[in-house]
Amino acid sequence: MSITASPVTGSTTREAIAASARAMFAERGYTATSVRAIAAAAGVDPALVIRHFVSKEQLFVAVMGWTENPGPELDGPLETLGRTLVAHVLDPARDAERRAYATMVQASDNDAVRASLRDAARVHFIDRLTARLPGADVAVRAELIAAQLGGLMQGWPTIAETLADDADRARVVDLYGASIQALVDAG
Amino acid sequence: MSITASPVTGSTTREAIAASARAMFAERGYTATSVRAIAAAAGVDPALVIRHFVSKEQLFVAVMGWTENPGPELDGPLETLGRTLVAHVLDPARDAERRAYATMVQASDNDAVRASLRDAARVHFIDRLTARLPGADVAVRAELIAAQLGGLMQGWPTIAETLADDADRARVVDLYGASIQALVDAG
DNA sequence: GTCTATACGCTGATAGAC
DNA sequence: GTCTATCAGCGTATAGAC
Incomplete structure (x- = not known):
């Protein structure tokens, strides 16, 4: 690993490929x-994409993967964790992350x-949540909460269509949050 | 393996293509x-697959789609609807349907x-559930319940790995059922 | 009306010369 | 490191034989 002037990036070409890949995967x-198409958008030869990232699927995982951000906040009070998680996931500022997940x-x-997705969910969320939950069956309950949040992220574009205004969005946070809270408290 | 008698429109060839498509899509x-590959397994020419089903994606939708079965039972008592839904979805006898959804x-x-999936969920489940729910925000609550069941079906293979025995499976029905019940009762 | 043969423009990926 | 040339396989269209 050679160290260059910029802290995170290696070669400029690699960065350019990653950037256009990220944009195009997210959009299409x-x-x-x-x-x-990725190569064209980055202004490089198609073969270079494979040279740098081995395969299309590895490029996808590298670029879309849950790389750095800490995952949902799990440090708040347990009594309102369900609501906190839903609010986090539906936060408009986190639109891009939610879309990336979908x-x-x-x-x-x-x-x-699929493997990358499962591993990332485990490391960044399920294991940490398991450690945080009180009572019995913590591993299963953490997995179930993850399933609920996954369903919400996946279904959100459709759900949002049936909402009239921001008050409805707040209602979703209340409703879904309370439902998840039932799993938090179930131990 | 014999092919069943042709319904009104069906040719034997069409049936054979549908059968091998169903098997291969489900498996791979x-x-x-x-x-x-579908054509080879059915013993026909690849062009025939397109001739009969117009495109690969239409073949997939025709063959994997939520065609006939009535969707989850929504006619039971409201007080235990959450549990009923989860039990339905996790019923080992319905393994094939769950896999098809995933x-x-x-x-x-x-x-x-994606469009076919959304429409089918709406017609076979969400609309019927909306009509069944009591109280306020019924459309949104039905959508949220659908998201939760979707998350469960999607995550089930992973969840099942963390379960030790059938008692754990029963516990999942209890836990997730209670969580969904919170949405049923939230009106 | 089925069905076969062939072909087109695309894909992801590789080998090897600069 | 980068580019050229090329690969086998893909979904699909079409022309024409039964």
């Missing part, structure tokens, strides 16, 4: 985005993508 | 299953597949 999904799920037709 | 997913979600990278 995995299948509809071709390696050639994009990964919809690309999980692919084995490597 | 959408992307990994090629039109040519396969469709994972193929929903594709616009037509």
